[in-house]
Amino acid sequence: MPDLRATTLVDAPPRTVAAALLDTALLAGSVRGLGVRLAGGPLLHEGAELTGSVGPVTVTLVVTRADTTGVAAELVDGPLPRLALATDLRPTRGGTVVIDSVAWTSPGGPLGGLADVVVGRGLALKVLRARADAVARRSAQLLTARVVVGAAVVRDGLLLAQQRDYPADAAGRWELPGGRVEPGEDDRAAVVRECAEELGVAVTPGEQLGPDVPLRADLLLRVYAAELAGGEPEAKEHRAVRWVPPAEVDTLDWLPADRVLLPALRTLLTP
Structure with a gap:
């Protein structure tokens, strides 16, 4: 061979x-x-x-x-x-x-x-x-690509996920909270800001999970572990939010970029 x-x-x-x-x-x-x-x-x-x-x-x-x-x-x-x-x-x-x-x-x-x-x-x-x-x-x-951050927010062993409402090709699918890093903004500061804007919660970001994930030639996703520090998540910009138990993480219809992170998410949720 x-x-x-x-x-x-x-x-x-x-x-x-x-x-x-x-x-x-x-x-x-x-x-x-x-x-x-x-x-x-x-x-x-x-x-x-x-x-x-x-x-x-x-x-x-x-x-x-x-x-x-x-x-x-x-x-x-x-x-x-x-x-x-x-x-x-x-x-x-x-x-x-x-x-x-x-x-x-x-x-x-x-x-x-x-x-x-x-x-x-x-x-x-x-x-x-x-x-x-x-x-x-x-x-x-x-x-030299621009960065979109994501937050793997965990509480009591459950992972926070949100369901997209638009555009049409993403509607109904699931993703981690997050958004683009503004010019001059630190990745972790962007995680805190995006979670406050999208979910109305305060989070404390930790270490990066998994690899960077390419979204386009000039754009990539970078996901950080995070803990909920205050507030209760609300679906301000999405169809729904839910806390997902470890046994169901693989079963959600994730967007392609988030699905790449499933091995890292499973490790994060392992006691």
Whole structure:
């Protein structure tokens, strides 16, 4: 089973590089050179399915990891017995080391062995290098992106969520409270202000949760844990608010950006 790796140093912090990796188009572009065409939602998240084709053959990949340590996906349906893609992040003083790897098991017989030699030593390495370059470019874009903050407010082991009322494509779906950081405003100050404006409550923000999440080329989401410090949440700008128990967090119809944070939210809610 071939296992190939390519390593590069990206001049950006791990959370920024992790945000770049969440872009589904980046992963789809990296495997296109292997003849694999993938499509999926705009953002990678744990459990997301990516479907596509290799020539006339249908393939399905499932994302097994998408967090501050990197991303990983495995083939669950396709022409190979096994295909695993992974990008791991290692922080250093000079930036973030990005380790891209691909491992696969070819069909048995002489043709399978020949494919390992030809693809493994040529095309796959070329694809990994191209992916590393794409990650570096996307990370550089996100370094100057504007920030939207979110608040993971917890009380008595329950998570506060709010239901969107508009626009039409988001109506009825759930998200964490928050909003854009104003020019010159600190992230945590924005969390406090947005929770007061949207919910009529006072909160005390803590540490950042999970990776930065790209919303657009020039905009990203950054979520902080927070504790309720005063007031009772009201749906001032949303259809509804509710306190969600840990067992129901995965069942809500979250907006794509918030769904990326579910592993971090589960950890936050674990006693």
